[in-house]
Amino acid sequence: MQLIGSRTMPYARERVWAALQDPAMLRKTLPGCEELTPSGEDSFDAKVTIGVAAIKGRYKGKVRLFDLEPPRKLRMAVEGGGGPGRMRGEGTVELESVAEGTKLVYDGEAATFGPIARVGQRLLRSAANKLLGEFLSRLEQELGREGESERAS
Amino acid sequence: MTTQERPPKLIGEPIKRREDPRLITGQGSYVDDLQPLGTLHLVIVRSPYAHARVTGIDVSAARNAPGVVAVLTPEDVQQSTEPVPVAAQLEGMHMPLRHALTGGEVKFVGEPVVAIVAEDRYLAADAAELVEVEYEELPAVIDPEQALEGGPLVHDELGTNLCVVSPIGDAEAAARAIEGAEVVIKQRLMNQRLIPNPIEPRAVLAHYEPGPGTLTVWSSTQIPHLLKTLLSACARVPEQLVRVVAPDVGGGFGCKLNVYPEEILAALASRRLERPVKFVETRQENYVATIHxxxxxxxxxxxxxxxxxxxxxxxxxxxxxxxxxxxxxxxxxxxxxxxxxxxxxxxxxxxxxxxxxxxxxxxxxxxxxxxxxxxxxxxxxxxxxxxxxxxxxxxxxxxxxxxxxxxxxxxxxxxxxxxxxxxxxxxxxxxxxxxxxxxxxxxxxxxxxxxxxxxxxxxxxxxGVGPSSALPAGGWEAGTVRVERTGKVTVLTGVSPHGQGEETSFAQIAAERLGVGIEDVTVIHGDTAQVSAGIGTFGSRSLAVGGTALVMSLDKIEAKAKRFAAHAMEVQADDLEFEAGQVFVKDAPEKTISLPEIATLAYNAVDLPPDTEPGLEATSYYEPGNxxxxxxxxxxxxxxxxxxxxxxxxxxxxxxxxxxxxxxxxxxxxxxxxxxxxxxxxxxxxxxxxxxxxxxxxxxxxxxxxxxxxxxxxxxxxxxxxxxxxxxxxxxxxxxxxxxxxxxxxxxxxxxxxxxxxxxxxxxxxxxxxxxxxxxxxxxxx
CATH class of the missing domain: 3.30.365.10 (Aldehyde oxidase/xanthine dehydrogenase, molybdopterin binding domain)
Known part of the structure; x- marks a missing residue:
């Protein structure tokens, strides 16, 4: 399953880059994230509860960032599993400075195992896109809130 | 008897299926409708991988989860049960066996690894999510041609993915004929993999009763009698203490012509826990865990x-x-x-x-x-x-x-x-x-x-499958006809209809032959405690083989009824005709004796004909010749x-x-x-x-x-x-x-x-x- 998309946010590239590696920020913005703890250099352990249709359930997983080219590009490997099955994926996130701020472009490939692999690829893709969209919206929101509080102080 | 008095012809008539009103108005009784007091529920943790080594199983959290009564693991099950049975054994065939739960290496998605038994289905499912199985993924082989050409091995110990090669016909003659043919066409033709999809997925309820030591198993199966024998071996309960019942079964198409790990696990769990244990497959599971x-x-x-x-x-x-x-x-x-x-x-x-x-x-x-x-x-x-x-x-x-x-x-x-x-x-x-x-x-x-x-x-x-020589466990069929004391008729058959309508077609045959109304005939099937022997329903065999066993028993009933009638009428049995429930002397149909009258004679047994046992019941085993x-x-x-x-x-x-x-x-x-x-x-x-x-x-x-x-x-x-x-x-x-x-x-x-x-x-x-x-x-x- 390939996941491709982009989002432009009105923030500087360095801020978006920093946010993507900040456990506190990720905890707040990853949908259903209950725990996110660093487990090594650029690696995290995560516990996530997903409430979307056929992939509903609790998952435990590992996220590893690699090939970092700050503040422009990183690669990410994700592996996880829970009641509804397991998944494994790898992808690239690129940040591009544009007039409106930063354009985040993602391109990843994920494989699913067990029951989630059988829920229907159309559903799975749309659920994954929904979760990604939610994550990016929250990220944008949090960055905005951060900006406001910075201005306020 | 005059022709006007004859009951209506039934054989060959488009009679509506008698089972349908029950089945389409919610009056049917499927395995999941049965809920004996104290029933526990079994849920399976399955392999998410097509090929992987199980490197660790941690069931501690699941064992402590609310409502959990037992957790079965591969090691335990492998010691307590026999492998999942394989009946078709071809010459030179590799036959890697598996137990109801797999520990070492899982070899397909959906293969059972751990079983949870809990007070209800939902608690069992919740606990299943707490089971931690660690897998080391191994390369899988999906394409059969690649599997033959040195792809990853499904079973390492065999050193090959080839199971068996079976030749048929005369290879030399065919080669010569094709070489010499004026026109030859060659084509690769794919017959793709299909999923059977019965409307009722698999379901089993096992109930071991420690007092009498009996194991009763209700299963959505096409083969209750074979299941009884095989499950007795797999779950290690003597066969005479096992009863299998196939209640209403919502379709099979062949996929319920089998013995599945969950049937063995339910039987084992019930024996251990001395409570009824039920497994009902979800549609999701059905797609990977039931045969294709x-x-x-x-x-x-x-x-x-x-x-x-x-x-x-x-x-x-x-x-x-x-x-x-x-x-x-x-x-x-x-x-x-x-x-x-x-x-x-x-x-x-x-x-x-x-x-x-x-x-x-x-x-x-x-x-x-x-x-x-x-x-x-x-x-x-x-x-x-x-x-x-x-x-x-x-x-x-x-x-x-x-x-x-x-x-x-x-x-x-x-x-x-x-x-x-x-x-x-x-x-x-x-x-x-x-x-x-x-x-x-x-x-x-x-x-x-x-x-x-x-x-x-x-x-x-x-x-009409088939001659016993062509099948691994017998191709005959059994059928019993019992004329009750009141002249009503019970037919017991070893076939196990699950959509084929034999409650109707067999009643048509029996009612017409014995001259009673179709409503006076009841067809019993699918219960090994009631039907003494049988093979089951598959291979379009129920009527051709099971129906013939029924006809043989009707013949025997007819002969015995004639003996009672001859004795009562003081004539020779050979002079009697049996037609439409009446027995009468050839060429003198005005003097008749009816089936209920004969039944009374047979069961009261006050004045038995010579060399004749009381009762009016016959059982036949039919072995087809082809x-x-x-x-x-x-x-x-x-x-x-x-x-x-x-x-x-x-x-x-x-x-x-x-x-x-x-x-x-x-x-x-x-x-x-x-x-x-x-x-x-x-x-x-x-x-x-x-x-x-x-x-x-x-x-x-x-x-x-x-x-x-x-x-x-x-x-x-x-x-x-x-x-x-x-x-x-x-x-x-x-x-x-x-x-x-x-x-x-x-x-x-x-x-x-x-x-x-x-x-x-x-x-x-x-x-x-x-x-x-x-x-x-x-x-x-x-």
């Missing part, structure tokens, strides 16, 4: 003279059987081998069936079981040959038919076809479709850029949209000959369902795996079981050529629709696209494949 069907690649070579006379047929079939053998897995492709010759005279024939392990769900019997594949290969082959010769496909078929006068007919595969009149069925089908008119209409519409096609399939299949061979002609008319690749199935004509018919309504119903499944193989259904061995078409969203609006109104007809194999003259009809229909559809689509140069399209005929074929024929990529 088909998945055979045929490499066909068909040789003929220029005038169309067949001279030789050779085929290599690669059967992808999945990760393990189930009960009859290995035997199913050998049915393809047996039926290779079809309805034709072929002087030289040879087949080689290669069965291969892959990391997929095991295959086994699925409606038609081996014959749809054989029919598809030969009937596609005939159309390819007709195209090559520029001959009408009808004319080519007719030219090679085994003639009506040539039965019994010995095939090159060692069978003896009982009876047939293939021309008669073809003639009837041609008349219904209006063949000549269709061809001119087709030509006219082609001018207008519309692509219509007609496709034929002239099939013969093998039914299979039966139903046949017919199926015709499809399609229009193909060459812009979108969409196929519009406009007409489907099905002329079937299943010998004598007991209930035409039931025959029609069986044909309808069979056609839906056979047409769906051509047009809608395909089990698709990804490269990791994950089933992508893993739910009803992505696996297209056909809906009524995807099928035309079928045009059905029959011819009647009785069999001499059994006294009913009946052949069986449960699978005919599935066997004949698939190639007719593909032939019709290829016929429609023939002017564009299309010669073949692999199933299922999804629009993109149709478009690809059109583009390829035009000599370019889409």
């Amino acid at each position: 069907g088909r998945d055979l690649i045929g490499h066909l070579e068909l040789g003929a003279k220029r005038d169309g006379t067949l001279v030789g047929y050779r085929i290599k079939v690669i059967a992808d059987i999945g990760a393990y053998q189930h009960l009859l897995t290995a035997a199913i492709p050998t049915l393809t081998a047996l039926m290779l010759q079809g309805v034709y005279k072929i002087p030289a024939l040879a087949g080689e069936i290669v069965e291969v392990f892959t990391n997929k769900t095991p295959t086994d019997a699925y409606r038609g079981a081996g014959r749809p594949e054989a029919t598809y290969y030969l009937e596609r082959g005939m159309d390819l040959l007709a195209a090559e010769l520029g001959m009408d496909p009808v004319e080519l078929r007719r030219k090679n038919f085994i003639g009506a006068g040539e039965f019994p007919f010995d095939t090159q595969t060692g069978l003896v076809y009982d009876s047939g009149d293939y021309d008669a069925a073809l003639d009837k089908a041609l008349a219904i479709v209006g063949y000549d008119d269709f061809r001119s209409e087709q030509a006219r519409l082609r001018e207008a850029g519309r692509y219509l096609g007609v496709g034929f399939s002239t099939y013969v299949e093998i039914c 299979f039966t061979f139903p046949f017919g002609t199926h015709v499809a008319v399609v229009e193909v949209d060459t812009d979108s690749g969409a196929i519009d199935l406009q007409r489907f004509i099905s002329v079937d000959d299943c010998g004598n018919i007991i209930n035409p309504l039931i025959v029609e119903g069986q044909i309808h369902g069979g056609l839906a499944q056979g047409i769906a193989q051509a047009l809608y259904e395909e089990a698709v795996y990804d490269a990791n061995g994950q089933l992508l078409s893993g739910s009803l969203m992505d696996y297209a079981v056909p809906r009524a609006d995807q099928l035309p109104s079928f045009e059905l007809a029959t011819t009647v050529t009785p069999t001499g194999v059994n006294p009913l003259g009946a052949k069986g009809v449960g699978e005919a629709g599935t066997i004949g229909s698939t190639p007719a559809i593909v032939n019709a689509v290829v016929d429609a696209l023939a002017p564009l140069g299309v010669q073949h399209i692999e199933m299922m005929l999804r629009p993109e494949r149709v478009l690809d074929a059109i583009q390829a024929a035009k000599g370019g990529a889409r």
Whole structure:
């Protein structure tokens, strides 16, 4: 399953880059994230509860960032599993400075195992896109809130 | 007795199925409707990987979860039960066994690893999510041809993925015939993997009672008696203490002709916990944990003279059987081998069936079981040959038919076809479709850029399974008739109907023979405590084999009733006639004695005839002397949209000959369902795996079981050529629709696209494949 998309946010590239590696920020913005703890250099352990249709359930997983080219590009490997099955994926996130701020472009490939692999690829893709969209919206929101509080102080 | 007093004729009448009001008004009783006090629920943790080593299992959190009563692990189960049984054992076959739970290496997605038993289904499912299984993923092999050519090994210890090779026919003669043939066609033909999809998934409820030491198992099964024997061995309970009941069963199509790990686990758990334990499969589980069907690649070579006379047929079939053998897995492709010759005279024939392990769900019997594949290969082959010769496909078929006068007919595969009149069925089908008119209409519409096609399939299949020599656990059937004291009749049969309507058809036979109303006859089946012996329902055998056991018992009842009547009437039994529930002296029908009167004599037993035991009950075991061979002609008319690749199935004509018919309504119903499944193989259904061995078409969203609006109104007809194999003259009809229909559809689509140069399209005929074929024929990529 390939996941491709982009989002432009009105923030500087360095801020978006920093946010993507900040456990506190990720905890707040990853949908259903209950725990996110660093487990090594650029690696995290995560516990996530997903409430979307056929992939509903609790998952435990590992996220590893690699090939970092700050503040422009990183690669990410994700592996996880829970009641509804397991998944494994790898992808690239690129940040591009544009007039409106930063354009985040993602391109990843994920494989699913067990029951989630059988829920229907159309559903799975749309659920994954929904979760990604939610994550990016929250990220944008949090960055905005951060900006406001910075201005306020 | 005068003819006016005769009760109505029942045999051959379209009587509505007596079981239906119960089944369609919620009065049926399926396994999941049963809820004995204290029932526990079993949920399975399954492998998410197609091939992986289990490196750790942690069930501590699950054991402590609310409502959990027991957690079964592989090690424990392997010590306490026997392996999942495999009955079909071919010469030289590799047979890797597995237990109900797998510990070391899992070999397909859905393979059971841990079982949770809890107070209710939901608590069990919650606890299952807490089980931590660590896997080390291993390379999986998904494609059977790759599996043969040195792909990853499914079973390391075998050193090969080859399960068994079974040759049939005379390979040398076939090779010579094909080499010397004036015309030879060669084609690779895929018979894709299918998922059986009964409306009721599997379900089992096991109840061990420590006092008497009995184990009662209610299972959604086609084979209660075989399950009793096999489960007794697997769960280590003496057979005489095991009772299996198949209550109402919501379809099987062959997939419930098996013994499954969950049946063994429920029995083990109930024995341990001394409480009833139930397992009900979800549809999701059904897609990976219940057997699949088909998945055979045929490499066909068909040789003929220029005038169309067949001279030789050779085929290599690669059967992808999945990760393990189930009960009859290995035997199913050998049915393809047996039926290779079809309805034709072929002087030289040879087949080689290669069965291969892959990391997929095991295959086994699925409606038609081996014959749809054989029919598809030969009937596609005939159309390819007709195209090559520029001959009408009808004319080519007719030219090679085994003639009506040539039965019994010995095939090159060692069978003896009982009876047939293939021309008669073809003639009837041609008349219904209006063949000549269709061809001119087709030509006219082609001018207008519309692509219509007609496709034929002239099939013969093998039914009434079968002589015991052909089956691993007996091919006979048992049946009991008991005339009760009041003259009411109980029929007990060893077949186990789950949609075939024997509660009606068997009652028709018994009621007509004994001259009672159909409402006075009750047919009991599916309970090993009530029905002493049986084999079960599969292979279109219930009527031809089970019905014959019933007829034999009716004969015995008739003879015994005559002895009682003769004694009471003080005449010779030989002088008596038994007709419609009355016994009377030949040529003197005014003096009669009725069945209830005879029953009273038999059970009161005050004045028994000499050498006669009290009671009026008879049991018979029928061992068939041969299979039966139903046949017919199926015709499809399609229009193909060459812009979108969409196929519009406009007409489907099905002329079937299943010998004598007991209930035409039931025959029609069986044909309808069979056609839906056979047409769906051509047009809608395909089990698709990804490269990791994950089933992508893993739910009803992505696996297209056909809906009524995807099928035309079928045009059905029959011819009647009785069999001499059994006294009913009946052949069986449960699978005919599935066997004949698939190639007719593909032939019709290829016929429609023939002017564009299309010669073949692999199933299922999804629009993109149709478009690809059109583009390829035009000599370019889409």
